Amino acid sequence: MEFKSLKIGKFELDLPIVQGGMGIGISRSNLAAAVSNSGGLGVLSGAQIGHDEPDFETNTLQANLRAVKKHIKKAKEATNGKMIGINLMVAMENYEEHVQAAVDAGVDIIISGAGLPLTLPGLLKGSDTMFAPIVSGARAAKALLKNYDRKYQVAPDMIVIEGPKAGGHLGFKLEDIEKDTIDLDQIVKDVIEISNDYAQKYQKEIPVIVAGGVFDGNDIAHYLKLGASGVQMATRFIATEECDAHINFKNAIINSKKEDIILVKSPVGMPGRAILNPFSQKYGIKREKIRKCYNCVKPCNPATTIYCISKALLHAVRGEVDEALLFCGSNAYRVNELTTVDDLMQTLKQELLSA
Ligand SMILES: Cc1cc2nc3c(=O)[nH]c(=O)nc-3n(C[C@H](O)[C@H](O)[C@H](O)COP(=O)(O)O)c2cc1C
Incomplete structure (x- = not known):
């Protein structure tokens, strides 16, 4: 299928693919820069990002805040200023300090889930950093957008919907995931409808991005046809040479x-x-x-x-x-070889064009 570039604020990405943030240390500057250089959005994970700083064990918070800045700067340099994001979980201790460090380093967008990022627009006030909440359902999206509108008179710059097939933490009840009762397509349609209201009110585009088990170009085409602006993929990027994972x-x-x-x-x-x-x-x-x-x-x-x-x-x-706890998405078993980020992105693009 024909597809459009992904517009997020002032940025325009060739491919509608966001690389999901992966902690600890799985997506840092190396992976994120490679993805942004290949036409997608590279995203660092801020979770214990300073794990290899010399003072990590003794001075964990300072080591992490220093590493947030270091890796954002590295990714921006390696991409010549292309769009770079960071994933910061609301559940993190010292969330606010991590947000501030990322803003200070000039990150373009903060993507936050594992809780509702209700205070994020307030923390970003006066900065150029954009923000995107991660939601698992329409109810959370509705509550968040209403709250942003009332409290801060803003709308998010992107919304990520993370479905039950994702890796890492999942925003659903264990029994619902096991029974396979979650209708992600319906959630996508509902969230797009909600976001359209606020896009109109604030005269801005709010791209809706779908995550969880997205494996190939056909999966991307499926969500684009539902009206999403793009997808977020994580597991497939682990088996790349550029991924920061061991x-x-x-x-x-x-x-x-x-x-x-x-x-x-x-x-x-x-x-x-x-x-x-x-x-x-x-x-x-x-x-x-x-x-x-x-x-x-x-x-x-x-x-x-x-x-x-x-x-x-x-x-x-x-x-x-x-x-180790080896987080992965439900389609991890379909990944059978190590590749490069660029090869993966080109394959996905070709599959999407012929889907
Ligand atoms: C190893 C690993 C670590 C992850 N860490 C985080 C994280 O720190 N914060 C977060 O919001 N999501 C995290 N995720 C979720 C991803 O960002 C992504 O949304 C999800 O895995 C997408 O599904 P997929 O892996 O099937 O493509 C992680 C996923 C994996 C596989």
Whole structure:
């Protein structure tokens, strides 16, 4: 099918593809820059982004805030100023400080989910940074847009809808995901309708982007035909040379089979999707004793949590895959080889054109 470029504020992207932010350390400046250089929107994840800073263990917050700035600057330099985003989860401790650091570094858009980013427009006031909430349903979209309108007299610059097939944390009840009762197409139509009202009121375009299990050009075409402006894809970008993930994580995605993709509980208080491995097999059965708290997410209580999510994700970025929580989308098992970002983007473009 013929498709349009993706317009977000003053930026116009050749391909309607946003690369989903992936923490910890899976999407940093290397992956994000490669995606933006190939015509999409590259997005860093701000979750423990300073994991390899020398003072990360002793001075975690400062190490992370420094790394937010460092990686945004690196990505902007590597792309000659192309559009770069950062994903900051509302559930993160010190969310406001991370937003400020990203704004100071000149990030173009902040994408926020894992909670409702109700205060984000206020935090961005007076800056050029755009914002996009991530929602899992029309009710959340409606409440957010109404709140932005009443409290700040603004509308978001983009909306990401994340469906039940996504990787990472999922904004649905475990039983609804398991029973497969969620109608993502209907959610997409409803959110587009809601966003149209505010687009009209504020005389701006609000691109609606669909995420979760988007695998090929046919999937992209499907959502464009429903009226979406683009898609957000994450898992497919893990198995690329430019991805910041450890090679062991990339290989775990490439070698995974359908039965290896499972749902897990998380200290964030939402279900998640990950690869079956010794860690995810064990989780939930035996509670882990927390020796060090990284003070990462608000809903977690180190005294009662089933495991430390920072530690589990840090194992992943360090390549210690048996002890790691390996987040992935439901289609991870269909990824069978390592590629480059540009090859992947070109393949998706060709598939989309012939869809
Ligand atoms: C390894 C991994 C880490 C992720 N980390 C985050 C994160 O830190 N914040 C967030 O909002 N979403 C996160 N996600 C969700 C993605 O940004 C994306 O929306 C989703 O995975 C899309 O589905 P797909 O992977 O099937 O393409 C993560 C996903 C994966 C696979």
